[in-house]
Amino acid sequence: MKNGRTKGEIEGAVRNAIIRFEQEFMGRGPEDVRAFIVRDIILVRLKGVLTPAERQLAKTEEGIEMVKQLRQTLIAQGRKNLSEEIAEITGVKITALFTDIDTYIGERIIVFTLAQDLESTV
DSSP: OOTTTOOHHHHHHHHHHHHHEEEHHHHOSSSSEEEEEEEEEEEEEEEEOOOOOHHHHSSSSSHHHHHHHHHHHHHHHHHHHHHHHHHHHHHHEEEEEEEEEEETEEEEEEEEEEOOSGGGGO
16 A cells, blocks of 8 residues: 555556656546556546547548547656656556557546555555
8 A cells, every 4th residue: 555545546646647748748638537556457448539630540540540549659758757657656567558449439448567465555
């Protein structure tokens, strides 16, 4: 347990960190963000992540690939800082970060894998 915080408090802090990250890298935050600690995984679900320009691009197969590539590139550039921030919040080392976006519904999933089971300690 990091600083005596509850599971809900840690999930809230992760949620806020993701919102800040999205605002800094994409220029706007998602409509809704939820974070869940599940054993040695943190699952983050973001709704309403596409910008108006991305929604237009996502109307074609080529555009979908462009949006996905842009998002992957941005997360790659911010991966180190984001992982460090999540590790600071949780007190647990981040071993990996995975993400994907569904351009049809405008949702993104981010999964952090942790070096140890966080859920059993909060």
